[in-house]
Amino acid sequence: MDVSYSPLCALGAGGSVSPLVGDLGLCLVAAGVLAIAFVKLRIPAIAALLGAGVVLGPAGLEAVQDRASIDTIANLGLTLLLFVIGLEVNLKALLASGKTLVVTGIVQVPLTLAVGCAAFLVVGMTGWALLTGFYPALYLGVACAFSSTLLVVKYLQEHLRLDTVAGRLAVGLLIFQDIWAIIFLALQPSFADPSITPIVMTFLGTGVLALLATVIARVLLSRAFHIVARSPELVVTLALGWCFGVGLFGANLGTFVHRLGLDFEVSVSMEMGALIAGATIATSPYAYEVVSRVVHLRDFFVTLFFVGLGMSIPIPDSADVIALSAIVAALAVALRFIVFLPILYVTGLDRRNSVSVSTKLAQVSEFCLVIVYLGSQLGHISGTQVSVVIFAFVITALLTPILFATSDRLYQRLRPILDAVGIRSRGVKPEAESTEAPRLVLLGFHRIGSALLADLERLHPDLLPHTLIIDTNSAIHDEIRRRDAQVVYGDIASTEVLRHAGVGDAEVVVLTVPDELLKGTTNEQLVRQVRQLAPRAVIIASCTKVSQVAAVRAAGADHVFRAPTEVALGILPAIYAALNASLPSYLEALEEAHGTLDRRKEVID
Incomplete structure (x- = not known):
């Protein structure tokens, strides 16, 4: 077949498109079309890619001009x-x-x-x-x-x-x-x-x-x-x-x-x-x-x-x-x-x-x-x-x-x-297939995450070695590790990062960053990703607006919290105590239970 008169060749190289770009386009189009058909027929996807090459190559339509490139x-x-x-x-x-x-x-x-x-x-x-x-x-x-x-x-x-x-x-x-x-x-x-x-x-x-x-x-x-x-x-x-x-x-x-x-x-x-x-x-x-x-x-x-x-x-x-x-x-x-x-x-x-x-x-x-x-x-x-x-x-x-x-x-x-033939079971358990999965995962680490880590360190230090934090602020990672928690650098919006970090096997996943601080994603989208990756995990997610609560829950969250609401619920007992002229005794009990606010040791000030 004369390559110069191939209809597919003309399609790939038409207009002002360079031959290389046209050839790449033909390869991807052919692979995409065959992939749909092969997956539908339950044929391995690699066959679609090889098939696309056969169709476009010397054994087929000879549509690709610049094979070397x-x-x-x-x-x-x-x-x-x-x-x-x-x-x-x-x-x-x-x-x-x-x-x-x-x-x-x-x-x-x-x-x-x-x-x-x-x-x-x-x-x-x-x-x-x-x-x-x-x-x-x-x-x-x-x-x-x-x-x-x-x-x-x-x-x-x-x-x-x-x-x-x-x-x-x-x-x-x-x-x-x-x-x-x-x-x-x-x-x-x-x-x-x-x-x-x-x-x-x-x-x-x-x-x-x-x-x-x-x-x-x-x-x-x-x-x-x-x-x-x-x-x-x-x-x-x-x-x-x-x-x-x-x-x-x-x-x-x-x-x-x-x-x-x-x-x-x-x-x-x-x-x-x-x-x-x-x-x-x-x-x-x-x-x-x-x-x-x-x-x-x-x-x-x-x-x-x-x-x-x-x-x-x-x-x-x-x-x-x-x-x-x-x-x-x-x-x-x-x-x-x-x-x-x-x-x-x-x-x-x-x-x-x-x-x-x-x-x-x-x-x-x-x-x-x-x-x-x-x-x-x-x-x-x-x-x-x-x-x-x-x-x-x-x-x-x-x-x-x-x-x-x-x-x-x-x-x-x-x-x-x-x-x-003598290749018998030795009667021993196979080596563990992977490292221990984290029990608790914090996605993102800002002020809410910092507060959570401080309280975990104070109240449940035994949980810290089983806690994983995923965040891109590497400047604070060493400090997190000094508190015995695990931390990895990664974009929490990336499913691959979450998968490689072992989020799929976690017991509890907490989305700590509000929507206004997230880049290129939302808590609703993150919840969907995590739910697909970890169907059995308990997901606790943040939201900014009251109107978002139902959507985040529908996406797969087991519990949704809103920072302003949580703050209000924390302040109300102090207001009631002040109105009842018992604020000093309330603050004394609060400090005895949780320590004074100015002495908290958090990663983020």
């Missing part, structure tokens, strides 16, 4: 994804996985690659043309050995399982897989004459970048965050600048080394730099706010990533391509239970979580697409064999949401088989 923009999604992973991964909890993570991470890729490669060599003995020689078996074994960072983290976040035992281990193993992928890429150009030097230089560069980023984050970045803390949008801007700054520095590390007069070929990928950048600020009080803002931007680019991937899906040359891709996909899933699961179990993980981790990692990696493409450029494999891996990735990508949803049921079905 789409790919460049889409790859930003992977960079942002790894930045968010760095922000959300709890390194202490990850390292606490100990032997299970380290041993499995070290041996899983080589073992899976060896078994997969051997299986395809055996199949190749039948004379199948697509499996002639060693290299096809090697690259298809690689496709079976690596899992998809993009898909796994996306679904862990959507299912709120990133901070579970299985979630942490899955992410940890993905990091080890990325290291193995770096080793493979370093060796790939010199398979005929392998060299250890590129691998050593890669690890050296990663270590140098991590060290420099950690020092700068602690010395300078923390102060920079404090300066812009009053403006959440500037916090995110600074975080993104840090993400791409570290990534670009890593990608150009070799240039800096050469300028220092050192003759070393060293570099770190942009994506690895983003992961390091995220990890260096993961313990920052601003991490929740950054995650909540960046996650939507990331999703936009990830959408384009899958649409772009759909465009790369070729028209199959023969039925053999589809047949072999189905075999690769099936073997990739099977090896998770043949190789991954026994290693996890032997290294100390309980069998339920072993099944859960294996199930979550059952897909072909997007990293493999890069590896096989480079393999074709080096003459190791043909374009047809690259197509096999692409189709295998698509098949496993469509299976991933189904496997995530059926993980527990799959475990129940596998129990008899696991018992038969």
